[in-house]
Every structure is written in C-alpha cells, then in structure tokens.
Amino acid sequence: MSRQFFVGGNFKMNPNTVAEKRALTDLLNQAHLDPSVEVVVSPPFLWLIPLKEIIRPEIKVAAQNCYFKDSGAFTGEISPLQLKDAGIPYVILGHSERRTLFHETSEVVALKTKAALAASLSVILCIGETLEQRETGQTTKVCSEQLQAVVDVLTEADWSKIVIAYEPVWAIGTGKVATSKQAQDTHADVRAFLSKAVSPAVAQSTRIIYGGSVNKGNCKELSVQPDVDGFLVGGASLKPEFVDIINSTLNK
C-alpha cells in the first residue's frame, strides 16, 4: 500500500511579527507545491484560526498541543473539542519539547492522543530518543515504550488518524541531522513494532515521518528511504527552503 508523503511545518513559538507572518503566508500561497504531498503547518495557538483563513485551502493547519479534557477548570489549556469546533484538523502531540520542558510523560501523551482522536482530530504523534539513549543502544526500546503507552489506550481503527513523527532529540534544532541510514533503520524498527503491537496492516499504512534539522540540502536523500514517509520540519519551515522540502520527492 502506498503512503501519501507528508510534510509538516512546526513553527513552534514563531514568528513574532505581523510582517514575518505575512512573508511566510505569501511564500506558501504563491509557491508551486507538489500536489501529491499532504502539507500541514502548525503555528502557535493565537495564529491558528487567522492562518487557516488565509492559507491556500490544500494546506491544513495543526495545533501544537491540546489537553485531554473536553472543558473545565484547566487554566491555560485548550481542549480537543475546541480545536475541532474551530475547524482545526490536526494536533501535534508528544513533541520532545513538551516531554522535556513541560514534563509530559508518555502516559499523558497517550491520554491526549485518545482525547484528540475522540474529538475526530488527526494526530501527529512525536517520539524519539536522547543522544545518551542512542549512544547506549536504547533507541528502539525508547521509541517502542513511547508508542506502547499509546497502543495501550487505542483501538486498531484509531491508527488511521495518526502520523508518527520520529524526532531524535539530539537532532532537533542542533543542525545535526540523522543520517539517512539512521533514519531508515529506526523507521523500520518503529514499523516492525507497530506490526507486532497493533497489526501488520496498521504498520503498512501508518506514515512515519522524520524530524530533526531537516533542510533543503538533506531532504532529498532522506525522502528516498523506503520507510521515511515525510518530514516534520522546525526551523527550516520558517524559511523559503520549506518549499524545497515540500517538493523533495518531485523528480526522484
């Protein structure tokens, strides 16, 4: 089964000014984008709805987080139902910055994933190991444990709305990209885990995208790996090269 290539832009807590937002929107609205690629951009909450209204319709938007309750006394949080009601189709969950800086455990990420799916959102579920974990041979174990927490609370059918983003923590924002072999090997391990833990059909159909210092120089080589189904791009998604990354599978 062929999996549609997916490129996400995680803007994180950027950009800050109206002029920068306009430049980024104009860039994406005017560029030639490979129509076979699913493109999703994820701005900060404040900009989600305005961006959705002005971005070309084939580009979808994603929230960068949500809580696992539908409503109530949870100051500072946004619920999956509120995202759904605002017409936001995707949410990024379990990003390593959320896990590390905001102490989200795999169990919390699993609760959020379940709640997001219950609200009919699609989820970009992030996993990945630290440098120390890679150097001590724990990459597969760490990724499997992060996924197992989610497997434990979902049904097989839920997986049709999940894109897994493998983002090694040591490659995020560091300029140190995983080699195409490291990415391919880990993606293949993640797919093997899904096959055992969920089902072979889910393993075959689930997109596993790579994130961590993707740029226009390294995207083509990564994109031809058989188990790399796209990218989640941070820093480079704020620059013109994001267009090259979206188009990385053209003429491959």
Ligand SMILES: O=C(CO)COP(=O)(O)O
């Ligand atoms: O965290 C990332 C995407 O979610 C990757 O960030 P960079 O592309 O800036 O390394």
